[in-house]
Amino acid sequence: MTGDLSVQFQRRLGSFSLDVEFSAAPGITVLFGHSGSGKSMTLKSIAGLARPDSGRIEFDGRALFDSRAGVNLPPHRRASGLVTQGNTLLPHLDVRQNIEFGIHHLPRDERATRSAELIGLLGLSGFESRRPRSLSGGQQQRVALARALARRSRLLLLDEPFSALDDALRNAMRRELLRLRSELGLTILFVTHDLREAHFLADRIAVFDAGRVLQLGPREEVFRHPASRRVAELTGVANIWPGVVMDVSGEGVTVAVSGAALLAGSGTHAVAPGDQVDVMVRAERVNLRRDMQASSGPMNLLPASIVAEFAYGATHVLQLQPEGPGPRVEVEIAARPYSVLDIPARRLFNLEIDPRDIHVVPGSNPGC
Amino acid sequence: MSLEAVDWSTFRISAQIAVVATLMCIIVGVPLAWAIARARPGFAAVLSSAALLPLVLPPTAVGYYVLYGLGRQSAFGRFLIDDLGFRLVFTWQGAAIAAAVVAVPLFVRTAQAGFEQIDPDLLDVAATMTGRRGVFWRVAIPLAWPSIAAAALLAFARSIGEFGATIIVAASIPGETRTVPAAIYDATQAGDTALANTLALLTLLIGISILIALALLLRRQQERS
Numbered sequence: 001m002t003g004d005l006s007v008q009f010q011r012r013l014g015s016f017s018l019d020v021e022f023s024a025a026p027g028i029t030v031l032f033g034h035s036g037s038g039k040s041m042t043l044k045s046i047a048g049l050a051r052p053d054s055g056r057i058e059f060d061g062r063a064l065f066d067s068r069a070g071v072n073l074p075p076h077r078r079a080s081g082l083v084t085q086g087n088t089l090l091p092h093l094d095v096r097q098n099i100e101f102g103i104h105h106l107p108r109d110e111r112a113t114r115s116a117e118l119i120g121l122l123g124l125s126g127f128e129s130r131r132p133r134s135l136s137g138g139q140q141q142r143v144a145l146a147r148a149l150a151r152r153s154r155l156l157l158l159d160e161p162f163s164a165l166d167d168a169l170r171n172a173m174r175r176e177l178l179r180l181r182s183e184l185g186l187t188i189l190f191v192t193h194d195l196r197e198a199h200f201l202a203d204r205i206a207v208f209d210a211g212r213v214l215q216l217g218p219r220e221e222v223f224r225h226p227a228s229r230r231v232a233e234l235t236g237v238a239n240i241w242p243g244v245v246m247d248v249s250g251e252g253v254t255v256a257v258s259g260a261a262l263l264a265g266s267g268t269h270a271v272a273p274g275d276q277v278d279v280m281v282r283a284e285r286v287n288l289r290r291d292m293q294a295s296s297g298p299m300n301l302l303p304a305s306i307v308a309e310f311a312y313g314a315t316h317v318l319q320l321q322p323e324g325p326g327p328r329v330e331v332e333i334a335a336r337p338y339s340v341l342d343i344p345a346r347r348l349f350n351l352e353i354d355p356r357d358i359h360v361v362p363g364s365n366p367g368c
Numbered sequence: 369m370s371l372e373a374v375d376w377s378t379f380r381i382s383a384q385i386a387v388v389a390t391l392m393c394i395i396v397g398v399p400l401a402w403a404i405a406r407a408r409p410g411f412a413a414v415l416s417s418a419a420l421l422p423l424v425l426p427p428t429a430v431g432y433y434v435l436y437g438l439g440r441q442s443a444f445g446r447f448l449i450d451d452l453g454f455r456l457v458f459t460w461q462g463a464a465i466a467a468a469v470v471a472v473p474l475f476v477r478t479a480q481a482g483f484e485q486i487d488p489d490l491l492d493v494a495a496t497m498t499g500r501r502g503v504f505w506r507v508a509i510p511l512a513w514p515s516i517a518a519a520a521l522l523a524f525a526r527s528i529g530e531f532g533a534t535i536i537v538a539a540s541i542p543g544e545t546r547t548v549p550a551a552i553y554d555a556t557q558a559g560d561t562a563l564a565n566t567l568a569l570l571t572l573l574i575g576i577s578i579l580i581a582l583a584l585l586l587r588r589q590q591e592r593s
Contacts, residue, residue: 003436074499075497088487088493090494090510102496104498144493
């Protein structure tokens, strides 16, 4: 019982083709991508609700699907629990009966023990005899989770389970899911197109685009070191600039970006002077300073003035144009530093970027 | 309106035919409607067309095919009569088969609509917890039952009024196969306007009660969804 999932399959659907390969372990693996990128179809294929053309899906050392060996277990024999976005509770059954739906075959007292345990775990005490229609959206999704867990599934498949809920409730449910992950040690696949949700929940992220997995890795790895320009775009990297490698040294790679030399300390591929590259910096990794003094260690410093700003409440997004040569830089800053730096009154600042936060990948469109 | 001239056996025979025809519609039509609702679009269209065929035929043509199928002219009919001993031509049971064939399109259409209203996500999630049979009996049937009941009521109403198909298969033998519609036809042909009038009024009453029951059922279904 390792809880390891390995997925590799192909499926054609008209002009769309899905060619997916990734693995997951106990903890939350987020399948992240835009709608139509193939993540929900991937989840359905793992659940056995859609049949791949070829490939192999294995969980806990057992083949769920194997086109060569002719294995295709029906959904209810795959021991996976599924929760989707909408209300999928049975309206004619009460909460307890819904939770016990999938353990119908067990003796009555065992069913009762299990449903009582899950009702406690998910905070549904007092609602046992209520019909789904009389529950709130959050309670309905709790029942759906309990129902998926009742079969002692080791693999939990969640397809945007909280996206129909309002903001506050969604946050509460996400925290609850983190608690369940720690308490139960399940392998959880969580499909979402919401970047914040992906970051909040993920132990690991698989980035989907046009039916492929572009990158799979630990959360910080994917967010801080995207494997390609496309992954950076999908994971919300605000600053992506084309550049040319000037020098490669022990400290890092020096890149010319719009006439400015930037020292980059992060990269996924070996590069050589003269190479076209894409240079990436997350907006929240750029520091704004009032003085011209750098923090300790080698730092990239660019004097720049604010040309545009957007207020999101908890954070502010600023666009700064360097005084000399250099690219336009987007900076995300929390509300408190925004007022401490007295940004509304001053326009000229010093941009400070740690080389470790400048990430370089081979250029996606040479000649630009 | 005089009730003395009414031969009440016609009502009993019509009711027998309608009840049996409705049961046959349920047995054949529920799985068929479920198959149409769940099949891939192309195959669903084929099944759906096949189920609708009796609707576009004159009932007398349906009756003719049923007569041919049940009689000695066909291999199936000879098998029924000679090997199984079922002589269905000129019996009310034969008429029930003809009525069922005429009513089945109406039944399938109505039941299918009920199955199609079920959220596909709900059926997907259920399929991860129970096999195909479980999904059908424990999810689809309970969720679609108001539609199935409405379908049965419509099939019953259609069967009780069926004339063309039943008269070809079973004729109009008094006390054996003469139905209310046949009795109205016979009374009109014989110039007995009073009897025809009485019978027609009684069918009107039955029809209105069926419509009221149907309206109640549909309201119940709307409350669910």
